Amino acid sequence: MATITPITTTPSSSSNEPLKKNKKQCLGWIEWLRGWFHLFYEFLFQRIMASHLHNPMPLPPINDLTCIVTGSTSGIGLEIARQLAESGAHVVMAVRNTKRANELIQKWQTESAGLVDLLSLDSVAKFAEAWNARAAPLHVLINNAGIFSIGEPQKFSKDGYEEHMQVNHLAPALLSILLLPSLIRGSPSRIVNVNSIMHHVGFVDSEDMNVTSGKRKFSSMVGYSSSKLAQVMFSSVLFKRLPAEAGISVLCASPGIVQTNVIIPDFCYNVGSRSTLFAATDPQISEYCELLKSDEWPVCAYISHDCRPANPSEEAHNLQTSFEVWEKTLEMIGLPSDSVDRFLEGEEVKCRYGQEQQ
Ligand SMILES: NC(=O)c1ccc[n+]([C@@H]2O[C@H](COP(=O)([O-])OP(=O)(O)OC[C@H]3O[C@@H](n4cnc5c(N)ncnc54)[C@H](OP(=O)(O)O)[C@@H]3O)[C@@H](O)[C@H]2O)c1
Numbered sequence: 001m002a003t004i005t006p007i008t009t010t011p012s013s014s015s016n017e018p019l020k021k022n023k024k025q026c027l028g029w030i031e032w033l034r035g036w037f038h039l040f041y042e043f044l045f046q047r048i049m050a051s052h053l054h055n056p057m058p059l060p061p062i063n064d065l066t067c068i069v070t071g072s073t074s075g076i077g078l079e080i081a082r083q084l085a086e087s088g089a090h091v092v093m094a095v096r097n098t099k100r101a102n103e104l105i106q107k108w109q110t111e112s113a114g115l116v117d118l119l120s121l122d123s124v125a126k127f128a129e130a131w132n133a134r135a136a137p138l139h140v141l142i143n144n145a146g147i148f149s150i151g152e153p154q155k156f157s158k159d160g161y162e163e164h165m166q167v168n169h170l171a172p173a174l175l176s177i178l179l180l181p182s183l184i185r186g187s188p189s190r191i192v193n194v195n196s197i198m199h200h201v202g203f204v205d206s207e208d209m210n211v212t213s214g215k216r217k218f219s220s221m222v223g224y225s226s227s228k229l230a231q232v233m234f235s236s237v238l239f240k241r242l243p244a245e246a247g248i249s250v251l252c253a254s255p256g257i258v259q260t261n262v263i264i265p266d267f268c269y270n271v272g273s274r275s276t277l278f279a280a281t282d283p284q285i286s287e288y289c290e291l292l293k294s295d296e297w298p299v300c301a302y303i304s305h306d307c308r309p310a311n312p313s314e315e316a317h318n319l320q321t322s323f324e325v326w327e328k329t330l331e332m333i334g335l336p337s338d339s340v341d342r343f344l345e346g347e348e349v350k351c352r353y354g355q356e357q358q
Pocket residue numbers: 070071072073074075076077095096097116117118119120143144145146147148167194195196197254255256257258259260272
């Protein structure tokens with residue numbers, strides 16, 4: 001298994017600059033070119049870079065862990081859930097297709113399922129409320145479910161948000177915050193977000209999270225990459241807001257570029273699950289996150305597809321935008337801006353979603 005060593009790259013200068021008056025409207029062309037370079041580099045060399053890893057990934061003893069995995073009925077999430085369950089963890093499949101989940105549960109016999117549709121923030125809030133009501137510890141939350149609707153026109157959820165932004169960022173953010181009481185109970189615990197190398201070509205305008213202002217032309221690429229960058233930015237602020245004593249690590253993991261519907265998709269998903277499994281179970285992760293916190297590193301831990309610590313994009317280091325994305329996200333998901341502090345104090349926090357009668 002790969003070992004963790006601190007990142008040696010220095011943070012971008014933007015993290016240390018005073019707040020800029022002129023708001024950035026898009027990525028600079030050098031940043032944009034660098035982003036595409038990262039993407040093509042990973043596409044071309046990922047097999048070589050990850051050749052030191054075993055397949056499937058051997059996991060440490062995890063019999064005592066309770067893990068929630070979203071989107072675990074197919075693809076990378078299914079592999080993550082299967083490998084965690086086979087290694088002895090109690091896995092909760094947080095999915096919208098409960099029929100398929102129950103078929104898998106019967107096959108694996110160690111799991112349970114809960115209904116969550118990330119296109120409905122009500123559904124996310126109700127899932128979290130039901131889970132917290134168990135008063136049981138949660139050790140690992142894996143926000144895996146995601147969409148990339150290639151070539152499709154812009155679509156909006158019933159909550160009124162662009163679908164990539166909602167499924168890939170807003171709903172996982174709501175789930176992470178609402179599950180804090182259970183994660184505190186399970187401390188040391190982890191939130192692992194399945195992110196993407198494509199965040200390197202993303203740009204987030206906190207005043208235009210739905211890409212409707214006309215300042216940028218929408219495409220599925222814009223929707224997907226922006227949502228993945230928003231997730232890194234939000235995770236970085238969450239990571240900062242959680243004191244080391246809370247014992248909750250927040251990470252993003254990139255699965256690599258996993259080609260689906262090709263000759264051996266199972267093998268690909270197996271490979272794509274490794275960085276997340278590593279982030280969720282490696283014993284050195286908490287220590288590594290604490291190290292980043294004590295160094296006041298501007299971004300949360302980011303684990304690359306080859307299970308090595310990586311540096312997220314230059315734009316992800318933009319603290320001004322990250323705090324704006326944090327504030328805007330909390331507003332969009334219907335939570336007060338001091339939610340984290342209040343959860344840490346053991347207070348009840350009301351969310352705008354999940355309130356009406358079922
Ligand atoms: N594949 C890649 O090359 C790649 C690269 C970088 C990052 N990723 C990330 O890896 C994660 C998993 O992707 P994948 O390739 O395994 O994709 P996938 O095979 O399409 O699986 C996506 C999972 O997300 C679930 N999901 C989608 N919309 C949902 C919703 N509204 N509510 C609840 N669950 C929903 C799906 O459930 P249903 O079966 O019910 O639709 C499915 O289980 C995503 O976050 C993706 O962005 C993938």
